[in-house]
Amino acid sequence: QQQVKQSPQSLIVQKGGISIINCAYENTAFDYFPWYQQFPGKGPALLIAIRPDVSEKKEGRFTISFNKSAKQFSLHIMDSQPGDSATYFCAARAGYSSASKIIFGSGTRLSIRP
Amino acid sequence: DTAVSQTPKYLVTQMGNDKSIKCEQNLGHDTMYWYKQDSKKFLKIMFSYNNKELIINETVPNRFSPKSPDKAHLNLHINSLELGDSAVYFCASSQAVHTQYFGPGTRLTVL
Numbered sequence: 001q002q003q004v005k006q007s008p009q010s011l012i013v014q015k016g017g018i019s020i021i022n023c024a025y026e027n028t029a030f031d032y033f034p035w036y037q038q039f040p041g042k043g044p045a046l047l048i049a050i051r052p053d054v055s056e057k058k059e060g061r062f063t064i065s066f067n068k069s070a071k072q073f074s075l076h077i078m079d080s081q082p083g084d085s086a087t088y089f090c091a092a093r094a095g096y097s098s099a100s101k102i103i104f105g106s107g108t109r110l111s112i113r114p
Numbered sequence: 115d116t117a118v119s120q121t122p123k124y125l126v127t128q129m130g131n132d133k134s135i136k137c138e139q140n141l142g143h144d145t146m147y148w149y150k151q152d153s154k155k156f157l158k159i160m161f162s163y164n165n166k167e168l169i170i171n172e173t174v175p176n177r178f179s180p181k182s183p184d185k186a187h188l189n190l191h192i193n194s195l196e197l198g199d200s201a202v203y204f205c206a207s208s209q210a211v212h213t214q215y216f217g218p219g220t221r222l223t224v225l
Contacts, residue, residue, distance in 0.1 A: 034213075043118070043204050043216030044157065087155055096211045098145055098164040101172075104157040 003027055004092050006105030014113050019077040021108045023090035026071065030092040034102070035064065035075050038087045047088070048075070080112045117141050118217035120205050126223045127195055135190045135220045137205030145169075146188040147206040147214065148180060157204070163188055164210075195224045 005024045013019045023033075034049035050057045050064040050073065057064045063076040077084055090105040118139045127133055139146065147170075148160040162170035163182040177193040188205060205217040 038155075041218070043206070043219050045216065046213050089157060093211075098162070098210060099169050100211055101159050101162075101170060102214065107155040107157070109155075 003103045004090060004105040006090050006108060008108060009106070010109040010111070012111045012113060013080045015080060015082060017080050017112075019075075019080045019084065019110055019112070021075045021088055021090065021110070022072065023074065023105050024070075024072045025092050027092070027094060028071070029094035030103075031095070032093045033064070033066065033073050034091050034093075035062075036089040036091060036104070038089065038107075040086075044089060077110075080110075082112045082114050085110060085112050118205055118207055118215050120203075120217040120220050122220060123218065124221050124223075126225065128225055129195055129197060131195050132191070132193045133195060133222070134192070135203055135205075135222075137188045137190070137217060139186055139205075139207040139215070139217075141207055141209075141215060143207040143209045143215075144185055145208045145210060146182065146185075147208075148188065148190050149204040149206060149216075151202040151204060151219070153201070161188075161190075192222075195222075197224050200224045 035047045036044035037047040038044040048059050048062050052068050061078045066073045087107045091102045093102045121136045145164045147162045151157045160174050161180045166182045179191045182188045202219045202221050204219045206214045208214040
């Protein structure tokens, strides 16, 4: 059972373009939505995160858009750069106890063409 | 200084063998995790320890046994390795439910 659905599986964007990765969830108990970035041979690293009480969060060139009624959220990378080429994972978590698990999406391999 | 370190980085072994992966964090975190990333990059939690106590134990074969000798260490022992165990195993740590910091991963190949 995939609780967080992510698309597309892979994405190629020209340098300077906008990269958009989409995620959807079913579990309304989810209350924390992080995005992780993973470079080849490295572990995932937290990129940006949002809680459902806001519709958008921006950090530099990275923006999360959140639609609570549609149970969807997306990552936008503005002015995409070759250094952004990596695998991106959306994720979700329900609750704030030590037993709360982060559920990851299936990942999007992003390639930025120079 | 490496925040979350794992050894070894690569592990190649025969089916049926027993192997261990070690993890150490120097962030002073109280919670540590083991994740498995399969060949399709799908990342799934296996175990979580909080202050040396097992708090998350996903549907993992009992051939996998985590051990936390102290808050800074979480090791993973795997008995009777199978072909399907081939994957990248990531250790992570966090302070309670805050940001998880991942190690560099251990690529396990079972022949």
